[in-house]
Amino acid sequence: MSTLTRKQREIQNREQMLLGIARTMLVEQGFSHLGLDRLAEATEYSKGTIYQHFSSKEDLVAALAIQSCEKRIDLFSRAAEYSGSTRERAFALVAADELFAERHSHFFRCELIIHMANLDEKASPERRERLQALEQEILGIVLKPITEAVQNRDLVLTGNWTPEKVVFGLFCFAMGGHFGLQNYSSILKQIGVTSRAPHLFDNVNIFLDGLNWKQLSSDFDYSKTTKVVMQEVLADDDNVGN
Amino acid sequence: MSTLTRKQREIQNREQMLLGIARTMLVEQGFSHLGLDRLAEATEYSKGTIYQHFSSKEDLVAALAIQSCEKRIDLFSRAAEYSGSTRERAFALVAADELFAERHSHFFRCELIIHMANLDEKASPERRERLQALEQEILGIVLKPITEAVQNRDLVLTGNWTPEKVVFGLFCFAMGGHFGLQNYSSILKQIGVTSRAPHLFDNVNIFLDGLNWKQLSSDFDYSKTTKVVMQEVLADDDNVGN
């Protein structure tokens, strides 16, 4: 059965190759310029073969988004293991997100695109479900330090605040910043916003200070945390799929 | 020349009609299902006529985004005239944004779509420039109460904070929330986020408290502000273009 295995591995490798080239085309030329005929020509395979891997053009982009999520989970998991206070760990996750969006913007861009195009209807059910499962996994990772902070009273939530609501706040900062810089760059440039990182970290600090999550940024230097995390996480950050 | 004027007005009316129907099709069926042949049939005009109004499909969507910005500016301008503290006025703008995204989500969706598709290359230069000018106008409106707050020391900015940076923070909350609810609704539902408004207002309050913008939310009930603004602004909020 070694021949069969060889063939199967060959097919798997081909899928990675297809995705790699497709990602390049998608990022450099945009969704509308990503043509399957062109992809077929670029990869020296026929269109029929490509359709054996992906049920539609949208399904292909979904596969790219899945890759992106997997890569993100990889980074997040490592950041979550940072040893420090709950707020430091939350901050580590924000740093990981920032790192991801910066170093792997092409991956992230696939996620944005797949969520804007009507993926829900056109991607294959398998990939749709897998993508959703991965996103839920990410949610769980981010939720963890927050619930822990509530348990050990680093963070005391009042009123109608819940850990999930805190996640939503962080999600808005991250997503709003990413989306803004990708799509409103010209207008943001005019207000001096050209790079996410410093603003994102300051925003998050103000937000967490507002929630009174100990230690406050006045009592602890979180820029060190981010720096250490960035370097640790970045250390063995492999550029899979170029 | 009254006949010429009549003809010209006829053409202008036709453009509004085209945009109205196109917006419905875009919102109900998505960008990919917005076909110019179908639009031609629905409006009982020919495709050639449509191309006399819009240089391309993307240009049409740009025109929709322009309408959206104009409507937004209308709401923002009125919210900006709210008489109250600087922070109340900033809050009024957030409320206007929320109102806009809620009551005119179809308009807003056009803005998102046009910024995701490669508008930059395919829309007509005129509409591209107009859209950018409108966005800059919006920026100016939002910037005003912040700079005023800095001037009268309701808000004291320390470190590397600037009014523009505060705008960016608010922008992230608003955009991140909108984008999230439009595109990540299934995952957000699982954490109990189904409606923007309450979370958005709470988030903004925490953020502005973190910036120490007087009066703090513990000393003033901003929910009243939003309620009043929503009703005042909503009062003569005409649903132009259905």
Add this chain to the structure above:
DNA sequence: GACAATTTTTGACGATCCGTCAATTATGCA
């Protein structure tokens, strides 16, 4: 009102792209 010049409208057409499928080629197995 008739007729010519100009503007507007039309829809057929070429080009492009997605997804299919019958025919062809390659592979596994006895």
Add this chain to the structure above:
DNA sequence: TGCATAATTGACGGATCGTCAAAAATTGTC
């Protein structure tokens, strides 16, 4: 080797974007 199964191909149908020469409508003039 020879047959059965699996993989690959590219031509094709259907749909859509944008163009353009021909047709229709409008304007201006006598």
